[in-house]
Amino acid sequence: MYSRVEDILKEKGNQIWSVSPDDTLLTTLLKLAEKNVGALLVMDGERIAGIVSERDIVREIALHRACVLDAPIKAFMTEDVITVNSQTTVDECMQLMTRAHIRHLPVVEGGKLVGIISIGDVVKKVIEGQASMIDDLEGYITGDKFGR
Template sequence: MKTVDEILKSKAQHQTVYTIGPTESVLAALKLLAEKNIGALPVVEDERVVGIVSERDYARKLMLKGRSSPFTTVAEIMTAAVITVEPKTKLDECMQLMTDRHLRHLPVVSEGKLLGLLSIGDLVKETISEQANLISQLQQYIRGE
């Protein structure tokens, strides 16, 4: 079973982790989410993850409460009790955590510093790849190759 570090390394060539500060406006966060076609942003202050803000936070904590995105800060709607994983965490542990906690994104942190961001799509893609590889190996074994 692969680790988070291995998954991040395979994503490295085509993924930049975009972040936002807690004092930025929600409108700035929404613009960044839309521009980069992403669903969540780690909220970083002094190089430390202090929260995460997602489209879900926007819908539930701003729109449904009648707030205004240009005048509301990210800190006001972000999820502050952010759940993170370390590079050595196994893929199956991440999947279980995301399933149990109903998460779509997991920041990867080491010694307090953000290293990357995993989405549920990243984990599903990796799981499918591992299963396809296992099936291929079993088919070769059955055929005596």
């Protein structure tokens, strides 16, 4: 059976770290460091307004060759946020992240944000699935899996 986003969220939980669009760059950088994450959702109340990653910030600073720490984070965020739901397969997430060159996917159910997964979460789940398949194949080859 294919692993799904819901399997990842069951293991890691559904903790979501976010900032608001008017929070400053400094506030956002401090939260990224405090929570030890690579991206934060930008929430306007219950609505996803965007997502901001360390890469977004670095690119924007490099583009303007300036770093204004009191600038609102909405100037750095990506507005078009790609989301998945809990039934999306891990393989679909991997393909989506690869195609879109993104590392984080918010999980939305019925229009409500329920979690966020990272490329690390997806890769971990893929590796677990491969290890399980290898164990099953070894058991089949040696006959141990079927009590021989």
